[in-house]
Amino acid sequence: MSSANERIQALINNNKVLVFMKGNRAIPMCGFSATVVQVLDRLGAVYETVDVLEDPEIREGVKAFSNWPTIPQVYIDGKFIGGCDIIRDMYQRGELEPLVRATAAAS
Amino acid sequence: MTAEEIRAKIEQALPGSNVQVRDTTGGGDHFEALVTAVQFTGKSMVEQHRMVYSILGQAMAGPIHALALRTSVPPT
Numbered sequence: 218m219s220s221a222n223e224r225i226q227a228l229i230n231n232n233k234v235l236v237f238m239k240g241n242r243a244i245p246m247c248g249f250s251a252t253v254v255q256v257l258d259r260l261g262a263v264y265e266t267v268d269v270l271e272d273p274e275i276r277e278g279v280k281a282f283s284n285w286p287t288i289p290q291v292y293i294d295g296k297f298i299g300g301c302d303i304i305r306d307m308y309q310r311g312e313l314e315p316l317v318r319a320t321a322a323a324s
Numbered sequence: 325m326t327a328e329e330i331r332a333k334i335e336q337a338l339p340g341s342n343v344q345v346r347d348t349t350g351g352g353d354h355f356e357a358l359v360t361a362v363q364f365t366g367k368s369m370v371e372q373h374r375m376v377y378s379i380l381g382q383a384m385a386g387p388i389h390a391l392a393l394r395t396s397v398p399p400t
Contacts, residue, residue: 247390248390249390249392284374285370285373285374285377286377286384286385287377287384287390287391297370298370299369299370299373300373301392302373302392302393302394303369303370303373306369306394307369
């Protein structure tokens with residue numbers, strides 16, 4: 218468990234915008250993951266993805282790490298932002314774009 | 325799991341809340357829920373969703389494969 222936590226923490230530290238998802242951005246394996254990728258692409262975000270289907274340790278570990286029972290999960294600047302519903306809501310309210318822009322400007 | 329079971333569970337844990345749950349595929353595993361509750365007052369969206377997930381507990385890891393969730397505070 219702790220090694221999963223360390224791996225997750227390192228991934229989050231090394232990527233300003235990180236998505237734990239099912240599948241990848243080209244071929245999302247779940248509608249919720251697909252929505253997150255679509256929103257981030259629409260905002261022109263620079264982001265990395267981790268396919269939890271390829272990594273059972275991360276798949277279970279990230280749920281405990283964030284105290285969040287579902288995938289996808291989005292982290293920006295080391296902070297857990299939310300799952301698909303929250304990302305879509307924030308996008309629709311115009312709250313996601315400034316977060317994403319701030320990370321692009323800083324990198 | 326039925327939409328009604330999910331609704332009852334949430335309403336019981338959040339007395340006075342308004343809960344609507346729909347089984348989106350009819351298969352008893354993909355759901356959509358709208359929850360309006362005063363108990364969400366002052367909490368972030370992440371915290372509001374966590375409250376609902378924790379009410380559903382182990383069901384989130386088993387019978388419920390997917391739950392699209394919208395939470396809000398009732399207008400005052």
